[in-house]
Amino acid sequence: MTFLPVWEFPINQESKQFWDAAAQNVLLLPRCSDCGFTIFYPRSICPECRSRNLSWIQMSGKGEVYSYTVTRRTSGRFRSHVPFVIAYVQLDEGPRMLTNVVDCDPNNVSIGMRVEVMFESQDEGKAIPRFKPSQ
Amino acid sequence: MTIRGIAHIAGIFEHPGRELPNLTLAQIHAEVAEGALKDAGLTFGDVDAYYSAGDAPGFGALSMADYLGLDCINIDDTETGGSSYLVHVQHAAQAIAAGHIHVALITLAGNPRTGGASPGGSANVSGAPEQSFESLFGLAVPAGYALAAKRHMYEFGTTSEQLAEIKVAASNHAQHNPEAFLRDVVTIEEVLESPLISDPLHRLDCCVITDGGGALVVVSTEVARSLNRETVKVLGSGTAIKHSDAGRIDLTYTGAVKTGKAAFEEASLDPKDVDYVSIYDSFTITVLISLEDLGFCPKGHGGRFVSEGALCAKTGRLPFNTDGGGLCNNHPGNRGGMTKVIEAVRQLRGEAHPKVQVENCGVALAHGTGGSLALRMGSATLLLGREEV
Ligand SMILES: [Zn+2]
Numbered sequence: 121m122t123f124l125p126v127w128e129f130p131i132n133q134e135s136k137q138f139w140d141a142a143a144q145n146v147l148l149l150p151r152c153s154d155c156g157f158t159i160f161y162p163r164s165i166c167p168e169c170r171s172r173n174l175s176w177i178q179m180s181g182k183g184e185v186y187s188y189t190v191t192r193r194t195s196g197r198f199r200s201h202v203p204f205v206i207a208y209v210q211l212d213e214g215p216r217m218l219t220n221v222v223d224c225d226p227n228n229v230s231i232g233m234r235v236e237v238m239f240e241s242q243d244e245g246k247a248i249p250r251f252k253p254s255q
Numbered sequence: 256m257t258i259r260g261i262a263h264i265a266g267i268f269e270h271p272g273r274e275l276p277n278l279t280l281a282q283i284h285a286e287v288a289e290g291a292l293k294d295a296g297l298t299f300g301d302v303d304a305y306y307s308a309g310d311a312p313g314f315g316a317l318s319m320a321d322y323l324g325l326d327c328i329n330i331d332d333t334e335t336g337g338s339s340y341l342v343h344v345q346h347a348a349q350a351i352a353a354g355h356i357h358v359a360l361i362t363l364a365g366n367p368r369t370g371g372a373s374p375g376g377s378a379n380v381s382g383a384p385e386q387s388f389e390s391l392f393g394l395a396v397p398a399g400y401a402l403a404a405k406r407h408m409y410e411f412g413t414t415s416e417q418l419a420e421i422k423v424a425a426s427n428h429a430q431h432n433p434e435a436f437l438r439d440v441v442t443i444e445e446v447l448e449s450p451l452i453s454d455p456l457h458r459l460d461c462c463v464i465t466d467g468g469g470a471l472v473v474v475s476t477e478v479a480r481s482l483n484r485e486t487v488k489v490l491g492s493g494t495a496i497k498h499s500d501a502g503r504i505d506l507t508y509t510g511a512v513k514t515g516k517a518a519f520e521e522a523s524l525d526p527k528d529v530d531y532v533s534i535y536d537s538f539t540i541t542v543l544i545s546l547e548d549l550g551f552c553p554k555g556h557g558g559r560f561v562s563e564g565a566l567c568a569k570t571g572r573l574p575f576n577t578d579g580g581g582l583c584n585n586h587p588g589n590r591g592g593m594t595k596v597i598e599a600v601r602q603l604r605g606e607a608h609p610k611v612q613v614e615n616c617g618v619a620l621a622h623g624t625g626g627s628l629a630l631r632m633g634s635a636t637l638l639l640g641r642e643e644v
Pocket residue numbers: 152153154155156157166167168169170171
């Protein structure tokens with residue numbers, strides 16, 4: 121298990137379904153019903169065609185590392201949790217999302233590495249989507 | 256409407272302080288404003304336009320205009336992080352070209368070293384729609400640039416040694432700047448041996464954290480001709496943004512792809528016409544990617560381009576950041592665009608340190624990068640020239 125810090129982060133009417141789904145260990149992203157574009161981060165307007173006709177689609181949760189960095193020194197909440205990996209993961213459905221790669225030696229992460237989502241449960245029924253190496 | 260040759264930078268001032276625990280932000284803004292106006296031979300009463308960015312306290316330019324007693328008909332708070340001040344120069348030039356104003360004052364002040372906000376923490380702008388999807392993962396500023404560096408290495412084979420060359424060149428210049436925060440010359444090995452902050456960026460790949468500030472005075476041709484001070488011409492400008500593009504982000508390039516093209520077109524110049532460059536150097540990777548995007552070398556060739564001291568004054572093919580830049584000299588308020596313009600003007604006036612002064616410096620490029628290369632950023636480019644160019 122990983123123990124990266126989390127805090128009271130804002131959830132609003134545009135992101136609530138994402139976080140409600142995450143609590144159920146499901147990765148949902150909005151997809152535009154008019155142009156088909158899958159959107160990260162979640163919002164209520166399609167930035168491709170400005171349609172508001174969006175549906176929430178379940179992602180496979182699989183993807184590959186587009187880029188990553190091992191943070192070894194930092195300030196604030198993460199200070200005592202180094203080293204940890206921040207990455208852009210390109211989902212198989214297309215979008216690149218910012219996340220952490222966990223459950224592995226940070227020195228073994230590489231670009232192109234296959235990863236899959238896992239959900240780290242928090243208090244108050246929240247869960248954070250991070251990624252781990254695919255089996 | 257082109258701004259070529261219509262606006263002139265008449266006054267510059269870089270605050271000599273690097274640790275200013277006893278000054279308020281407003282006081283620093285006032286000191287740099289006074290310094291730049293004095294340099295131009297103008298007074299606060301001559302100012303009819305005032306520009307500041309997110310570093311200005313309170314209601315931004317409005318609060319500072321109140322504090323300074325300015326009577327302005329043109330105000331601009333454009334905020335694109337460290338690139339803001341180059342955007343302000345463009346906006347001042349446009350307002351001058353439109354005949355709206357004659358004397359624009361632009362100021363920057365910050366005190367992250369002794370009292371202001373920490374630059375290393377996660378961005379946490381309350382109410383931003385992206386907020387829950389970024390800082391949650393521990394993304395501090397260096398990590399955002401590290402993500403770009405890692406991808407650049409992967410796609411183009413760029414090495415840590417090549418990035419280190421940029422810091423080495425900056426340190427060679429900083430040794431001649433008595434006000435530089437870091438004056439020691441460093442070697443590639445010393446950069447590589449400094450602790451990793453966020454792979455692949457070492458501590459010496461990162462800029463300094465300093466208090467301080469700077470100011471510029473941009474004037475019309477009519478005013479420029481009335482001054483005793485040597486002015487420099489704004490030849491071209493470009494501003495652009497780049498963002499995460501709803502999940503399609505490409506970390507290998509910046510907004511400089513657009514701003515360089517726009518500035519060179521407006522100035523009717525090519526990269527080969529440039530004698531000196533000030534490139535915002537929040538991190539070494541910022542410089543390398545910017546040089547590619549501005550057209551000084553093909554995409555992916557930045558590592559080779561900066562190698563073997565190419566950026567060193569007197570010996571290299573493209574002298575850069577001869578004040579020591581943000582990597583060594585000064586990074587007031589975590590915003591490096593202002594000092595980029597200031598050193599470019601010094602070079603064009605022949606007022607850089609003799610050890611780093613470019614001979615017959617006729618055309619200079621200043622480039623700013625604001626925000627995060629990995630998330631959303633502002634880019635701004637200015638081409639400046641001696642009046643006779
Ligand atoms: Zn759409």
